[in-house]
Amino acid sequence: MIDWKGENLLILDGGFATELERQGADLTGHLWSARLLRDNPSLIRSTHDLYYRAGADVGITSSYQGTFAGFAKIGIDHAESIALFRSSVQLAKEARDAVWTSMQEDKSANRRKPLVAASVGCYGASLADGSEYVGNYGLSVNELKDFHRERLLVLAAEKPDVLACETVPCLAECQAILELLTEPAVKDLGIPAWISVSCKDGSRLNSGETVESLAELIACKRPHLLVAVGVNCSSPHCVEGALQTLSSRVHIPLVVYANTGEDWDGDKHAWKEGTAVDDDTFCNLALRWREAGARIIGGCCRTTPQTISALRATLLPPPPYPSPASTPLCNPSPLAPSPRGSSSSCPSPPSPTPPNPSVPLAPLLPSLLTMVRWHPENEVPSSASVFIVLQLGMRPLPSGILSSHPRKASTQHDQPKAMPKGSLRVLV
Numbered sequence: 001m002i003d004w005k006g007e008n009l010l011i012l013d014g015g016f017a018t019e020l021e022r023q024g025a026d027l028t029g030h031l032w033s034a035r036l037l038r039d040n041p042s043l044i045r046s047t048h049d050l051y052y053r054a055g056a057d058v059g060i061t062s063s064y065q066g067t068f069a070g071f072a073k074i075g076i077d078h079a080e081s082i083a084l085f086r087s088s089v090q091l092a093k094e095a096r097d098a099v100w101t102s103m104q105e106d107k108s109a110n111r112r113k114p115l116v117a118a119s120v121g122c123y124g125a126s127l128a129d130g131s132e133y134v135g136n137y138g139l140s141v142n143e144l145k146d147f148h149r150e151r152l153l154v155l156a157a158e159k160p161d162v163l164a165c166e167t168v169p170c171l172a173e174c175q176a177i178l179e180l181l182t183e184p185a186v187k188d189l190g191i192p193a194w195i196s197v198s199c200k201d202g203s204r205l206n207s208g209e210t211v212e213s214l215a216e217l218i219a220c221k222r223p224h225l226l227v228a229v230g231v232n233c234s235s236p237h238c239v240e241g242a243l244q245t246l247s248s249r250v251h252i253p254l255v256v257y258a259n260t261g262e263d264w265d266g267d268k269h270a271w272k273e274g275t276a277v278d279d280d281t282f283c284n285l286a287l288r289w290r291e292a293g294a295r296i297i298g299g300c301c302r303t304t305p306q307t308i309s310a311l312r313a314t315l316l317p318p319p320p321y322p323s324p325a326s327t328p329l330c331n332p333s334p335l336a337p338s339p340r341g342s343s344s345s346c347p348s349p350p351s352p353t354p355p356n357p358s359v360p361l362a363p364l365l366p367s368l369l370t371m372v373r374w375h376p377e378n379e380v381p382s383s384a385s386v387f388i389v390l391q392l393g394m395r396p397l398p399s400g401i402l403s404s405h406p407r408k409a410s411t412q413h414d415q416p417k418a419m420p421k422g423s424l425r426v427l428v
Helices: 016-022 032-039 041-054 068-072 078-105 123-127 141-157 171-180 184-189 211-221 239-249 279-291 305-315 361-369
Strands: 058-060 115-121 162-168 193-197 226-232 254-258 294-299 387-390 423-427
Touching: 016 032, 016 041, 032 041, 032 078, 041 058, 041 078, 041 305, 058 078, 058 162, 068 078, 078 115, 078 141, 115 141, 123 141, 141 162, 141 171, 141 184, 162 171, 162 226, 171 193, 171 211, 193 211, 193 254, 211 226, 211 239, 226 239, 226 294, 239 254, 239 279, 254 279, 279 294, 279 305, 294 305
Parallel strands: 058 115, 115 162, 162 193, 193 226, 226 254, 254 294
Antiparallel strands: 387 423
């Protein structure tokens, strides 16, 4: 099982239906993107592929709007419904595995292997009438448990990395999910879960109940399988306050994947142009979500693979390379000289007095030797005049570069032998 508390930061994917529609999918109907599990599974897989390649550490399955009753309305029987739920996890895993394999082959796998989160949509999503943005279901906790139980078990049996119980608008449904996670059949499968709620502002769920009440509920009833809690499908401007409230009461990772804040025109059944935040604003807000305690961050409706790429670049910028542990290297090799006339960023020597020959190497070499393989046949000299060559393959270095060495090693005799890629040779 993944150590969710040990993860520093995970990037989620973005608006799945948004990307499906951009590729021409017709998502009208009560099943939304879940219908494509039957009608166009290859498009589901390719969309997962896009998000993983964009930088998502976690991909969420397209099962959000799928329910047994919803599938039955279009003639899908119970057995086929189970197969479709399973396929939602399988398609995400297939895309994840293919992307990870290709990243390893082209040496670009410089992050953790991506994960799969199985979407467990709220009860309101099954009604296809926007009830997840209101939350006044009129159902008891036990009735909500009955609604969620079988679908949750089917999804968990496919062994996703986590269950994403998402867009939950009210405390009763949160309580129902928390209690389900303690039932023996669910506990035996051992799949962790997060709960993310939908909020109307920074202090209230869509039902009008307070985020503080949610924090108290989680603190009192948190089951072992609950590994994160947070907010999704809410305006990016309102989630920071909710995260701050949760972080003060709930000592587990926080998850957030807001929408773009775009307004929906119910009369025209279309998004209102000009009401969404752009990617730059979204990423700047995400920096504040991280400061508020979020450790799993992504996008929801109307965000795109481009949003996720920008989000990863903002929150997880690649480290400089190379990056020695101690003394910084300023223009360490003639292979990368400073532009003529430019000033070095390294501090100047405190005095023109020649340095002690044994001093400059002391802080430098230990850092280098932790980064590359050391060849013991190369003795470390006590001279301050050292020429360090990082051989980048089996090719000999150009003689013009070697001629700058004090020994004038441009002769055939002194030409360095071919060395394994990544090895270090010290010449004097």
